[in-house]
Amino acid sequence: MNTATDTCEANDSRPGAFDPVATWLLVICAMVFAMIVLGGVTRLTQSGLSMVDWHPVTGWLPPLTEAAWQAAFDAYRQSPEYRHVNAGMSLSGFQEIFWLEYLHRLFGRIIGVVFFIPFAWFLAKGRLNGPIRKKCAILFVLGGLQGVLGWYMVKSGLVDEPSVSQYRLAAHLSLALAIYLFALWTALDIIQPRYAVVPRDRARFVAWATGVLGFIFLTVFSGALVAGLDAGLMYNTFPLMEGRLLPADAFHLRPVYLNFFEDRATVQFDHRVLAVSTVCLVVAFWAGVHRADAPLGIKRGAGFMALAVLAQAGIGIATLLTAVPVALGALHQAGAVVLLTSALWCLHQARR
Structure with missing residues (x-):
């Protein structure tokens, strides 16, 4: 007889019943979906190269003082995009493109927090069975790699030409979609167990x-x-x-x-x-x-x-x-x- 796999046995949940792990994963899916769209808007508005450095741990806050804004603008003025595309841009114009890229990066960090804290709690409470635990660990690693890949993509537009590599952009989007689909598949496995x-x-x-x-x-x-x-x-x-x-x-x-x-x-x-x-x-x-x-x-x-x-x-x-x-x-x-x-x-x- 065929049996279903990847059910959340540790949760004592029935197929189709409310399950906090599945709900959490679906929330992550919704956030990644929004992140993909926000990334598209950032690219379409030519905002993605406005932040010329990356501080994954300490970069939560935007410039908060006039001096900090001027320092960020001075750094941007050294970039190829400023020299070849936006020469003469004012500080206020820089702030307009800065905010979208900042929000894109900030939302990525928020997704990381929304993933990690419940993941740690579910682990501590024994709410994840073996297959689901492994899949969630893979998702966590992929999320970290996505952040690194995003910066790797941005760096390609900070060297000579004021545009990112199409190869790196395609890889960045593909990994985002892979994370989304993998999280969705894992949630569906909990909600509607499938045949082994x-x-x-x-x-x-x-x-x-x-x-x-x-x-x-x-x-x-x-x-x-x-x-x-x-x-x-x-x-x-x-x-x-x-x-x-x-x-x-x-x-x-x-x-x-x-x-x-x-x-x-x-x-x-x-x-x-x-x-x-x-x-x-x-x-x-x-x-x-x-x-x-x-x-x-x-x-x-x-x-x-x-x-x-x-x-x-x-x-x-x-x-x-x-x-x-x-x-x-x-x-x-x-x-x-x-x-x-x-x-x-x-x-x-x-x-x-």
């Missing part, structure tokens, strides 16, 4: 859902490359790119593989192809699970995913046609998280 061994009648649905989730993640990763290269600011037409399916200046770098990561025209073309393919794949998955008469939970998950992908495609097209305004750009990033959430939930439904 997937039943044979569900194996194909698990395989399909896993493939769809992976393809969506790849599409989001390509979107991060678009963001890192500001590739969304060119070819603001759809479905063609200034009258062509493939723009004339695509694939001009050598070796050829560099175009997929460093050429703006090619990177935007790639994201378009992946996005359209994602829509087709999700709709096909939705049709497939209904045709195969899958269990109700899988059908609901597929339906949620289909709605999410259509909405995300519409937002993405609107964002492109309007040359990436801040509100739409942030909404598009949020839509990516919603789409990934729907795919993960559908996969979890297939495994229970």
